[in-house]
Amino acid sequence: MNAEYRGVWTLSEVRDGRIHPVSYELLAWGRDLADSLEVPLSAVLLGHNIAEQAGDLIVQGADQVYVVDDLELAHFRPDIWTKTLTALVNRHRPEIFIASATSTGRTVMPVLYVDLETGLTADCTELSIDTKERLLLQTRPAIGGNVMADIKTPFCRPQMCTVRPRSKKPLAADPARTGKVFTESVAPESLSSVIKLLEFLPEKNVGAPLQDAEIIVAGGKGMKKAANFALLEELAGLLGGSVGASRMAVDLNWAPYSSQVGLSGKSVTPKIYIACGISGAVQHLAGMSASDTVIAINSDPEAPIFRVADLAIVGDALEVVPALIGRLKS
Amino acid sequence: MRIGVLVKQVPATENVKIDEKTGTMIREGVDSELNPLDLHAVEEAVRLKERLGGDAEITVISMGPPQAQKAVKAAIAMGCDGGLLLSDRRFAGSDTLATARTLAAGVKQAGHFDLLLSGERATDGETGQVGPAVGEILNLPVLTFVSAVESFSDGYLTVQRAVEGGHERVQAPLPAMISVVKEINVPRLCTLGGKLRAKKTVIPVLGADDLPLPQEHLGLAGSPTKVVKVSYPQITRSGKKISAVDNPDGAVEAILSLLGARGAV
Numbered sequence: 001m002n003a004e005y006r007g008v009w010t011l012s013e014v015r016d017g018r019i020h021p022v023s024y025e026l027l028a029w030g031r032d033l034a035d036s037l038e039v040p041l042s043a044v045l046l047g048h049n050i051a052e053q054a055g056d057l058i059v060q061g062a063d064q065v066y067v068v069d070d071l072e073l074a075h076f077r078p079d080i081w082t083k084t085l086t087a088l089v090n091r092h093r094p095e096i097f098i099a100s101a102t103s104t105g106r107t108v109m110p111v112l113y114v115d116l117e118t119g120l121t122a123d124c125t126e127l128s129i130d131t132k133e134r135l136l137l138q139t140r141p142a143i144g145g146n147v148m149a150d151i152k153t154p155f156c157r158p159q160m161c162t163v164r165p166r167s168k169k170p171l172a173a174d175p176a177r178t179g180k181v182f183t184e185s186v187a188p189e190s191l192s193s194v195i196k197l198l199e200f201l202p203e204k205n206v207g208a209p210l211q212d213a214e215i216i217v218a219g220g221k222g223m224k225k226a227a228n229f230a231l232l233e234e235l236a237g238l239l240g241g242s243v244g245a246s247r248m249a250v251d252l253n254w255a256p257y258s259s260q261v262g263l264s265g266k267s268v269t270p271k272i273y274i275a276c277g278i279s280g281a282v283q284h285l286a287g288m289s290a291s292d293t294v295i296a297i298n299s300d301p302e303a304p305i306f307r308v309a310d311l312a313i314v315g316d317a318l319e320v321v322p323a324l325i326g327r328l329k330s
Numbered sequence: 331m332r333i334g335v336l337v338k339q340v341p342a343t344e345n346v347k348i349d350e351k352t353g354t355m356i357r358e359g360v361d362s363e364l365n366p367l368d369l370h371a372v373e374e375a376v377r378l379k380e381r382l383g384g385d386a387e388i389t390v391i392s393m394g395p396p397q398a399q400k401a402v403k404a405a406i407a408m409g410c411d412g413g414l415l416l417s418d419r420r421f422a423g424s425d426t427l428a429t430a431r432t433l434a435a436g437v438k439q440a441g442h443f444d445l446l447l448s449g450e451r452a453t454d455g456e457t458g459q460v461g462p463a464v465g466e467i468l469n470l471p472v473l474t475f476v477s478a479v480e481s482f483s484d485g486y487l488t489v490q491r492a493v494e495g496g497h498e499r500v501q502a503p504l505p506a507m508i509s510v511v512k513e514i515n516v517p518r519l520c521t522l523g524g525k526l527r528a529k530k531t532v533i534p535v536l537g538a539d540d541l542p543l544p545q546e547h548l549g550l551a552g553s554p555t556k557v558v559k560v561s562y563p564q565i566t567r568s569g570k571k572i573s574a575v576d577n578p579d580g581a582v583e584a585i586l587s588l589l590g591a592r593g594a595v
Contacts, residue, residue, distance in 0.1 A: 015494070078462075078472050103493040107474040110426070110462035119427065119554030122457035137558075142456055150559035194471050195502045198488070202496040209494040215594055239594055257513035258492065263453055264366060264512055272592055274585075293592050294567065295585055297574070307566050311588050313581045315574025323582045328595065 004093055005157040007042055008034040009066075011085075011099035011108070012057060014047040019056055022100040024170035027061035029127055029163055031171060033096060033136065036129035040064055042094065046084060048074035051183065058179035061171045065181045066092070072191040076104050082111045083190035089116060091184075094158050096136050098127070101162035102211070113160050119153035121161040123267070125290065135159070141286075165211050166269045167290070203258065208242050210259060215241030216270045218261055218288070219249055222277020222298060222317050226254040231321045232276060238328045244268065244288075246278045262287035276317035280305025297321070331386040334443040335375045335410065336433060336461060337368040339394050339401035340454040364401040367449035369408075369517035371510050375447050376409035376518070378482055387411045389440055393421060393432050399533050407520035407528035414440050418537035423550030426455070430463035431552065435541040437468060445487065446507045450475065458509070465507025473500060476508045 010026035012019055027043060034041035040063040045054055047069065054065040068084055085108070089097065099105035101123045113120035126139035130152070136159040138151045153159040203209070210216065217236040219229055229243065236243045245255035247262055261268055263283035273291035278284060280296070280303055288294070289308045296309035297317045306312040313320055342361040364372075372390070379386040388410040390402045395417060402413035416436045424432065437443065446468075448461030458474075465472035477492040480499070487506050491498040492513065520528075538548055546552055574581035589595045 078474070082466070103475050103491070106458055107462060107472070110457075110459035111466040111472055113427065113459075114430065114463045114466040117427075117554075119425065120459060121555055122426075122459055138555075142454070148561045149557050150561075151555050152558050153555050156554040195473070195500060198499040198501055200496055200498055201490070211494065239589070257511070260512075263456075272589065272594055293588065294569075295588060296569075301571075301573075306569065306571065309569040310567050311584055312569045312571040313574050313585065314571060315578070315581060319578070320574050320581060320585075323578060324585055327582055327586060 002095070002155070002157050005095040007039045007092070007094045007096075008037065009089075009094040009097045009158070010041070010043050010062070011097070011105065012043050012045045013100060013102060013104055014045070014050055017047075017049065019045070019050070019053050021170060022102060022165050023057065024060040025165065025168050026098055026100055026163065027057065028168045028171045029098060030096075031061045033127060033129055034063070036131060037095070037134065039095070042066060042092075044085065044088060046073045046081060048072075051181075054181045058177050058181070059173050059175055061174075061177070063179045065179065066184050067181060068184050068186060070191055072193065075197045076108075077193045077195045077197065078107050078111050079195055080191050080193040081108045082115060084186050085112050086115045087186045087190055088184060089158060097158040097160045099162050101164050105162045109160060109162055116158065116160075118156035118158060118160055121151045121153070124161045124163045125167050127161070127163065136161070164267060164269060164290075210242055210244055210261070210266050210268055213242035213268070213270050215239045215272045215274070216244045216261070216268055216288075216291075217241055217274045217276065218244030218246065218278060219255065219276045219317070220246035220278030220284075221248045221252075222279075223249065223254065224277075224318060226252070228318060229254050231318075231325065235274070235321055235325055235328075238325065239272075241270070241272070244273075246281075246284050275305050275309070276321055278305055279303045280308070331382055331445075332441065332443045333375045333378060333386055333388045334437055334440065334446045335368075335371050335388060335390050335405060336446065336448040336464060337372065337390055337392045337401055337405055338365045338449075338452045338460075339363070339392065339398040340365045340452050362397065362400065364404040365449055365452045365454075367451060367453065367512060368405075369449075370512055370514050371447040371449045372405045372408050372410060373515045373517040374479060374510055377515065378445070378479065379409070381482070389414060389443075391433065391436055391440065392416070393424075393429060393436070396535070402533050403528040403531065404520070406531050407524040408518060409524060412531060413533040415533050415535045416537075416541070417535050420538040420545075420548050423553065424548070425553035425555045426457050426459040426463060427554055428547060428549060428552040430460050430467055431543060431547050432541065433460065434464045434467035435543045436536060437464065439536060439541060442505070444504050445482070446470065446505070448507075448509045450509055450511045461507065461509040468507070470505055470507040471502040473502055473506060473508045476510045477513050479508075479514075
């Protein structure tokens with residue numbers, strides 16, 4: 001029965017009426033898997049007035065796009081997303097279905113896999129194919145990144161997982177790529193939601209949402225007081241980044257919870273993570289040690305943060321950060 | 331009004347060990363605690379009860395080994411009314427689907443609930459899948475990443491969801507399932523009275539035979555995902571170390587040159 005399931009699918013994300021770049025990261029993941037399996041890579045695109053953007057998914061690596069374009073899908077709502085995706089999966093039977101571990105992916109996939117009666121692996125950082133068994137090998141950190149687990153879904157289909165945003169670069173756009181766009185329809189009852197979106201309240205916080213940020217300037221106890229977080233905002237502003245914080249700084253109300261990095265906050269993988277006055281408790285390292293480049297500034301030469309740092313500056317962040325800002329401005 | 335809170339007992343994260351053969355956690359001899367993120371779900375349930383003038387009954391439901399009773403009691407000490415523990419050797423090795431099916435069966439057994447709450451995720455498995463999955467099995471609207479409960483009346487629930495770039499205000503009919511994030515509240519400390527009450531509360535325990543679940547949905551056998559290998563990564567980088575005390579200019583220079591090399595300036 002598993003042989004009836006063929007192909008690799010990715011769940012595209014739309015924010016503010018545009019396909020969000022995490023959708024293209026998923027295609028980079030999916031392309032490798034589809035090529036190993038010698039099957040097509042398909043992107044699923046749900047939304048309203050988004051059909052004309054389907055071509056962008058082909059340019060970014062998809063062979064096929066399944067589009068459901070409906071007013072009811074203008075905003076994410078887990079119930080109708082699940083019903084629509086269940087209908088599509090049962091119709092076309094992909095062997096693998098991946099989504100990004102965003103608030104949307106981490107909501108819809110845990111609802112969808114129940115209906116499809118299959119397995120789901122959260123927040124993977126590596127995916128590959130065991131070609132001998134034709135199975136998806138899903139690798140994910142657990143227990144604060146202290147453990148890496150390799151997970152398979154041998155008997156159920158599709159094999160489903162979410163992957164951590166920013167853990168892979170999108171493929172280079174190739175305007176010469178061709179593919180097929182299928183406009184799908186689903187039963188009207190699949191588009192009837194009991195959930196109502198009343199309003200969206202945007203964050204007043206400047207900069208990109210933390211998980212999307214290419215550069216994060218994060219502060220901890222070594223920033224000494226709330227007012228000093230203004231320095232981090234200034235530095236982040238100069239670098240085009242966002243501000244993060246340790247749990248300690250959030251607990252002291254120096255920064256909002258939405259900026260908390262670590263085990264009980266967010267896991268982030270920016271290109272550059274600048275840790276200012278953060279000692280680097282295991283729980284914090286769990287949320288940021290996979291960043292491409294880590295720069296740490298701390299007055300304690302033995303601070304654990306230095307173990308994961310590419311550049312360790314032993315000194316007071318309250319002196320180093322202003323000096324750095326001064327140099328960047330001049 | 332009946333409110334259910336799903337909680338998990340987790341190992342205190344610093345001293346976790348894994349059985350290399352089965353890929354599951356060794357729980358014996360490791361200090362355990364109520365999942366820190368579940369405290370916020372318990373707190374929110376207690377606050378909702380207070381908002382309703384006490385006209386609600388809160389039941390804490392957990393699946394785990396017999397000693398997970400402690401986690402259920404910790405929640406009762408914060409102000410919940412009663413508990414239920416699902417415990418059976420046959421539940422061992424459950425992945426998130428098998429866990430969700432077992433918990434959903436337990437919830438059903440405990441009767442009708444107007445609202446179910448869970449934490450965002452457990453700090454050991456870190457999947458965040460069980461709460462939403464239980465909601466879907468019970469055919470409830472599922473609202474995740476809830477950062478505020480605005481209203482809870484007339485058969486409707488209005489909440490805020492913390493999503494990328496802001497908050498969504500969302501409404502759903504009751505009964506419903508919500509998973510809450512840490513920013514929703516600051517959990518209270520339990521009082522001596524609460525602790526005494528928890529101590530006296532008898533927590534019923536249900537096993538596999540007490541739940542209307544087919545054998546093939548239980549434990550390791552009922553788990554579609556299989557852990558095939560476990561490894562312990564050592565993320566260390568042998569970074570350059572510079573003292574900003576001895577060489578302040580050199581330190582800033584080194585940061586600038588690394589930022590430059592990475593295309594940030």
